[in-house]
Amino acid sequence: MNFDGKVALVTGGADGIGKALSDVFLSKNMKGVCLVDVNEDKGQETAKAFEEKYGAGKAKFCKCDVTSSEQLEAAFKTCVDTFGRLDVACNNAGILNEYKWKLMVSINLNAVIEGTYLAVKYMGTKNGGNGGVVVNTSSVVGLVPRQYAAVYTASKHGVVGFTRSAAFEPDVVDNGIRVVAICPMAVETEFMAIAYEQGSKYTEVYRNEMEGRVPRVKFEELTSAVVQLIEDKDANGSINVIVPGKGSKSIPPPNLNL
Numbered sequence: 001m002n003f004d005g006k007v008a009l010v011t012g013g014a015d016g017i018g019k020a021l022s023d024v025f026l027s028k029n030m031k032g033v034c035l036v037d038v039n040e041d042k043g044q045e046t047a048k049a050f051e052e053k054y055g056a057g058k059a060k061f062c063k064c065d066v067t068s069s070e071q072l073e074a075a076f077k078t079c080v081d082t083f084g085r086l087d088v089a090c091n092n093a094g095i096l097n098e099y100k101w102k103l104m105v106s107i108n109l110n111a112v113i114e115g116t117y118l119a120v121k122y123m124g125t126k127n128g129g130n131g132g133v134v135v136n137t138s139s140v141v142g143l144v145p146r147q148y149a150a151v152y153t154a155s156k157h158g159v160v161g162f163t164r165s166a167a168f169e170p171d172v173v174d175n176g177i178r179v180v181a182i183c184p185m186a187v188e189t190e191f192m193a194i195a196y197e198q199g200s201k202y203t204e205v206y207r208n209e210m211e212g213r214v215p216r217v218k219f220e221e222l223t224s225a226v227v228q229l230i231e232d233k234d235a236n237g238s239i240n241v242i243v244p245g246k247g248s249k250s251i252p253p254p255n256l257n258l
């Protein structure tokens with residue numbers, strides 16, 4: 001898919017990875033981006049900054065807690081009502097808080113599943129749309145274990161398993177939709193700083209042993225991996241790890257011919 005005149009919806013679009021993706025989408029001449037986020041102040045601020053940079057009417061902020069089915073569907077509807085179409089859905093919002101693990105699973109996994117199905121409803125060729133691409137944000141710990149963050153790791157493994165499987169569901173394929181996921185290593189965002197405030201065993205260990213010593217994926221490395229996945233018409237069910245300084249690599253499912 002090329003980006004010209006297309007429309008994207010990005011959850012967690014107010015900040016971090018979602019904001020960086022939205023910026024790049026607009027720089028590639030997308031018609032508009034819908035920033036879907038629970039943080040109203042940041043969301044309004046980011047939308048305003050994008051309109052100043054790319055022109056009036058290019059960014060729409062939708063206040064939404066992705067754990068609410070009603071709010072998430074309303075965001076998809078607002079996006080199509082505002083821009084007239086939807087082509088790319090990034091299910092990206094996420095948190096790291098092992099103490100609030102049920103909430104974390106709701107945000108990191110359930111909302112990714114719900115967002116994917118809503119993308120089929122609002123982008124699907126059988127539903128009046130033009131087809132499109134769903135990009136789900138997992139993590140490197142969607143592929144490898146991580147002690148002290150068992151539920152975060154489970155939620156991100158869930159995103160990988162769901163993406164690999166949903167991509168080949170007839171209802172998804174027959175609606176002209178591809179589904180991919182990214183598995184970045186640590187990225188240059190405030191994600192861990194926010195996680196420190198909320199507290200978890202993992203962030204205590206991380207802060208003591210790893211902070212400042214782990215290289216970060218740069219936004220440019222991450223966004224170019226996502227752009228490639230969106231542009232590549234053969235990328236479906238693809239799970240791409242993103243490693244600082246080394247770029248993006250597709251990771252196939254394990255070969256079980258034992």
Ligand SMILES: NC(=O)C1=CN([C@@H]2O[C@H](COP(=O)(O)OP(=O)(O)OC[C@H]3O[C@@H](n4cnc5c(N)ncnc54)[C@H](O)[C@@H]3O)[C@@H](O)[C@H]2O)C=CC1
Pocket residue numbers: 011012013014015016017018036037038039042064065066067092093094095107108137138139140183184185186187188189190191192194
């Ligand atoms: N930063 C990192 O090192 C890595 C992050 N990830 C994943 O990338 C995704 C984005 O993370 P970052 O941009 O780094 O974090 P961030 O904290 O900078 O941005 C996350 C955004 O999601 C929003 N959000 C949180 N809960 C929400 C909810 N219930 N409803 C709607 N919006 C909500 C926040 O308000 C924020 O704007 C997450 O899924 C995270 O797990 C994956 C690998 C590495």
Ligand SMILES: CCC(=O)/C=C/C=C\C[C@@H](O)/C=C/C=C/C=C\[C@@H](O)CCCC(=O)O
Pocket residue numbers: 096138139140141144145146184185186187191192206210214
């Ligand atoms: C180590 C830095 C870190 O844990 C930052 C975490 C930020 C977000 C949580 C998660 O989505 C990302 C984890 C990134 C880990 C990065 C580097 C390595 O420590 C992992 C290498 C994989 C392994 O454990 O073998």
